[in-house]
Amino acid sequence: MGRRVLWTFLRMHWEPKRAAYLSLGFLRYIFLLGFLTYIFSTVFSMAQLTWLVTGCSSGLGEALVRSIIARGDIAIATTRGAVCRVQHLAEIGARTYNLDVTAPQVEIDEVMDTILEENGEVDVLVNNAGYIEAGVAEESCYGSYIAQFETNFFGVVKTTQALLPHFRRKRSGTIVSMGSMCGLIGESGAAAYCSTKFALEGMHIQNHPHYEPCPTPSPSYYPTPAANTKFSALPGWHDSLRKDVAHLNIRTIIFEPGFFRTRIVHPDNVRFNSDPITDYDCVRGASQRLAKLVDGRQPGDPAKAAHVMVDVVRGEGVGCVQKGRTMPARLPIGRDAVEAMRRRCLEGLALCEEWGCVVGDTDFGG
Numbered sequence: 558m559g560r561r562v563l564w565t566f567l568r569m570h571w572e573p574k575r576a577a578y579l580s581l582g583f584l585r586y587i588f589l590l591g592f593l594t595y596i597f598s599t600v601f602s603m604a605q606l607t608w609l610v611t612g613c614s615s616g617l618g619e620a621l622v623r624s625i626i627a628r629g630d631i632a633i634a635t636t637r638g639a640v641c642r643v644q645h646l647a648e649i650g651a652r653t654y655n656l657d658v659t660a661p662q663v664e665i666d667e668v669m670d671t672i673l674e675e676n677g678e679v680d681v682l683v684n685n686a687g688y689i690e691a692g693v694a695e696e697s698c699y700g701s702y703i704a705q706f707e708t709n710f711f712g713v714v715k716t717t718q719a720l721l722p723h724f725r726r727k728r729s730g731t732i733v734s735m736g737s738m739c740g741l742i743g744e745s746g747a748a749a750y751c752s753t754k755f756a757l758e759g760m761h762i763q764n765h766p767h768y769e770p771c772p773t774p775s776p777s778y779y780p781t782p783a784a785n786t787k788f789s790a791l792p793g794w795h796d797s798l799r800k801d802v803a804h805l806n807i808r809t810i811i812f813e814p815g816f817f818r819t820r821i822v823h824p825d826n827v828r829f830n831s832d833p834i835t836d837y838d839c840v841r842g843a844s845q846r847l848a849k850l851v852d853g854r855q856p857g858d859p860a861k862a863a864h865v866m867v868d869v870v871r872g873e874g875v876g877c878v879q880k881g882r883t884m885p886a887r888l889p890i891g892r893d894a895v896e897a898m899r900r901r902c903l904e905g906l907a908l909c910e911e912w913g914c915v916v917g918d919t920d921f922g923g
């Protein structure tokens with residue numbers, strides 16, 4: 558009985574041609590949807606990236622490696638000393654190597670060769686390793702400045718130079734360096750440290766809404782800038798690097814963190830290498846008290862900073878390309894760092910307004 562009813566129903570409603578037409582149309586939509594999803598994901602999301610991070614035993618380096626792995630990317634975590642120092646990162650999937658950024662260039666090149674041989678490719682280099690050499694400007698000896706530059710500045714230069722041939726060969730790559738808010742505004746009692754970060758960073762005014770060039774008697778020498786002109790005041794190493802490698806499709810960015818809760822100002826990590834001068838007792842004392850006060854109480858969370866940095870490099874989340882954001886040349890990280898950059902820019906502009914017309918009138922024939 559049931560079978561007969563079903564058979565009658567099918568005979569009444571089943572039109573093979575129409576059914577075939579409908580299912581073909583349906584398949585066409587499925588195919589189109591799949592194709593569009595593929596195009597969208599290829600264009601708007603980056604493939605898996607391989608990151609190489611220096612100085613991963615603690616702090617921002619460690620947080621970055623965790624964030625990179627959580628994002629599904631590959632992290633090559635380097636540390637000076639034995640690699641067992643970053644065993645905790647190996648356990649979550651990082652590939653670990655020994656790299657002291659103060660080693661001679663030839664040794665750093667060898668480490669890079671090994672890394673490339675064993676991992677095939679690197680897409681992002683993060684120059685993170687750094688420390689603080691404390692000392693008042695006059696008290697800090699030459700050796701103290703040199704030691705600080707060896708790690709925080711020449712360490713970055715050497716590591717970058719070791720990887721650039723690889724980036725040039727493949728015509729792609731991203732170079733990230735860890736600057737500091739202190740490279741923008743300076744800090745008392747850390748002259749050497751601030752100098753290294755300033756050397757990396759420099760100061761950069763880009764399309765500032767308040768910028769108006771001072772009227773000058775020789776307009777040909779100071780042409781009126783186009784609306785999109787970028788002003789590089791006191792450009793540091795990173796700005797020069799950026800311009801040198803842009804045509805090779807190599808991107809650069811320098812992050813300028815404010816105060817983040819890492820081991821950077823821990824008494825075991827800060828090096829003192831200066832001969833005290835009584836006149837500076839108050840300055841030295843104040844900066845030592847500040848370091849003690851700040852240690853362990855910094856407002857910045859390294860994990861959140863790392864998340865933002867990975868977003869910016871990958872063009873995802875807060876750095877999302879679809880939101881119209883492209884990776885900038887530099888980026889302050891943390892409320893305090895944003896404020897420092899704003900203050901530095903406004904101070905510079907105020908200075909130009911107050912003094913520009915006076916000190917600018919110094920050309921021949923004026």
Ligand SMILES: NC(=O)c1ccc[n+]([C@@H]2O[C@H](COP(=O)([O-])OP(=O)(O)OC[C@H]3O[C@@H](n4cnc5c(N)ncnc54)[C@H](OP(=O)(O)O)[C@@H]3O)[C@@H](O)[C@H]2O)c1
Pocket residue numbers: 611612613614615616617618636637638656657658659684685686687688708712735736737738813814815816817818819820821822826855
């Ligand atoms: N935290 C902040 O508030 C802040 C603010 C602005 C900028 N930064 C910058 O962020 C970067 C990371 O600092 P952090 O705050 O994360 O401090 P951290 O916890 O002390 O980490 C610094 C890392 O750099 C490594 N390092 C030092 N000298 C090295 C060398 N010669 N070769 C290889 N690695 C070396 C340290 O390794 P060891 O364990 O072997 O010493 C450590 O892993 C630094 O460049 C720092 O200047 C930090």
